[in-house]
Amino acid sequence: MDATADELAGVVDLFGGLTRSELERALAEAAFRADGASVDEDALEAAVDRALESFALVAYEPSGRDGGTGAASPATDGGDETLLVAGPTAFPTVPDHAEDVPHILDVEPRRFDRETLGEAVRDEFVDAVEDAADDGDTERIETLLDVSYDLEAWAPVELDDERTRLDAALE
Incomplete structure (x- = not known):
C-alpha cells in the first residue's frame, strides 16, 4: 500500500494522533483488508518523512495524558513516544478499507x-x-x-x- 501524505494524515486523524508503529499497524490492517497486501516499511518511512517535511503530518511529543481525556502537551523530558498528527497542509483522506481501523486497533482517541x-x-x-x-x-x-x-x-x-x-x- 502506497499512501499519500493526505492519506497518512487521514489515518492519524481517525485517532487524533498515532505513533509511527501504530500508523504502520493501521496501514497494514487497511492493506490487508483491501487485497491481502502488506506495507513496505521503507516506503512508509519515506512517505512519513515527506509528509513531515511538507507539514501534512507534524510530530508531537506528549508528556502526559489528562485524566483519560486524551489531552496531551509537548514533552520536556522526551519520555513518551512521538505522535504523528495531521498537520496544517493536510487534506486528511481516509484510504479505502481504513475506515474500520479504529475498531480493530486498540488505540484510544487522542485530543490536543x-x-x-x-x-x-x-x-x-x-x-x-x-x-x-x-x-x-x-x-x-x-x-x-x-x-x-x-x-x-x-x-x-x-x-x-x-x-x-x-x-x-x-x-
Missing part, C-alpha cells in the same frame, strides 16, 4: 490543546525556515511561505517574523 500543539509546530516551522534561509533553497523558501499561512489558520500562532525572514531570503 490546539495552542500547545501550535506552539510545538511553530518551533518546527522556525527550524525549517532557518534551514531553508541558510541554504538559500528558493523552492523550499517559497513552499514555507505558503505553509506559514496554513499554519496560522490551523493553530493560534503568528508567523510574521518568519515570513519577513523568508521574503528577505528570496531577495
Whole structure:
C-alpha cells in the first residue's frame, strides 16, 4: 500500500494522533483488508518523512495524558513516544478499507490543546525556515511561505517574523 501524505494524515486523524508503529499497524490492517497486501516499511518511512517535511503530518511529543481525556502537551523530558498528527497542509483522506481501523486497533482517541500543539509546530516551522534561509533553497523558501499561512489558520500562532525572514531570503 502506497499512501499519500493526505492519506497518512487521514489515518492519524481517525485517532487524533498515532505513533509511527501504530500508523504502520493501521496501514497494514487497511492493506490487508483491501487485497491481502502488506506495507513496505521503507516506503512508509519515506512517505512519513515527506509528509513531515511538507507539514501534512507534524510530530508531537506528549508528556502526559489528562485524566483519560486524551489531552496531551509537548514533552520536556522526551519520555513518551512521538505522535504523528495531521498537520496544517493536510487534506486528511481516509484510504479505502481504513475506515474500520479504529475498531480493530486498540488505540484510544487522542485530543490536543490546539495552542500547545501550535506552539510545538511553530518551533518546527522556525527550524525549517532557518534551514531553508541558510541554504538559500528558493523552492523550499517559497513552499514555507505558503505553509506559514496554513499554519496560522490551523493553530493560534503568528508567523510574521518568519515570513519577513523568508521574503528577505528570496531577495
